[in-house]
Amino acid sequence: MAAVIGAVAVAVATFLVASGDSDPAGPRELTSDQANRLAVARFRNYQAGGRAVTINVPGTAGGLVITGSIDYRGHVGYxxxxxxxxxxxxxxxxxxxxxxxxxxxMANAPAKAPAQPPGSGWYSRPLQKYGSSLDSSLAIALKLGSDRPDNAQLLPQNGAAWVGQERLDGQRVDIMTGPSAGATSGTAGAVRYWIGSDGTMYRVRVGVASASQPVVIDFDTQKYVPVRPVPGVTPTR
Structure with a gap:
């Protein structure tokens, strides 16, 4: 499955507004080209080393937005x-x-995280596997990178499908669904991927049990800044 992701949830209303250039016409069976592009999407994130991301996590008491970077080889986000x-x-x-x-x-958090994390003032806790939309979103975002392509032939068998096309950040992308063990329904369609002509991942939307709205992860929303570990973090390379 192209993007095995853990439990998560949430989304942002603005995300659901499609551009005027969108072309929803699915779902339809993936072509071999579409299956191949979906299969390499997570691998392309790994090849890139890291990606700039914006993670939107909706919630009943208000949403959360994380703006930063993910090191897909070191398996750490900041x-x-x-x-x-x-x-x-x-x-x-x-x-x-x-x-x-x-x-x-931080009482007045900046719009962007400093390239060099502060050397003190950090608090740590275990990442919750269930019940937290924030933690689910963080876990899912990390899993959108893989050191090898997924099996393109298995994707259609597991329910992946083509949904439509849209212009996103000036790029013509295909919107595809894929099954996920962490999705609310556990079926294809609960996860959507916005994939470019070369397999680049531009957006992922995931529905999960801990939220009534999906989580939305956008890539390349700002310049990628290499992730530096804070005290106590040991990236796995």
Missing amino acids: GVLHGTGRDASGDGLIEWTATTVFVHP
């Missing part, structure tokens, strides 16, 4: 966390691995 439609008490810097979340609270 960025700045801002609340939307809620107070700023949870704002600050955040770094995470597959098992641990590190937070650095």
Whole structure:
């Protein structure tokens, strides 16, 4: 499955507004070219080393937005966390691995995380596998990279399909669905991928049990800044 991802949830209303150039016409069976592009999407993230991301995590008390970078070879993410439609008490810097979340609270969090993380003031906790939309989103985002392509022949058998086309950030992309063990329904369609002509991943939308709205992960929303570990973080390379 092209992008095995863990439990997560959430989305942003603005994300659901398709561009005027969208062309929803699916679902339809993937062509061999589309299956091949979906199969290499996570591998392309790994090949790139890292990607700039914006992760939108909706919630009943207001959403959360993480703006930062993910090192797909070191399996670590880093960025700045801002609340939307809620107070700023949870704002600050955040770094995470597959098992641990590190937070650095800030009264006036910057729009972008500093390239060099602060050397102190960090608090750590285990990454929750269930019940937290934020942690689910972090886990999913990390799993969107793989050191090898997925099996293109198995994707259609597992329910992957073509949904339509859209112009996103000036790029013509295909929207495809794929099954995910972490999706709310556990079926194809609960996860959508926006994939470019060369297999580049531009957006992922994932529905999960911990939220009524999907999580939305956008790539290349700003310049990629290499992730530097905070005290206590040991990237796996």
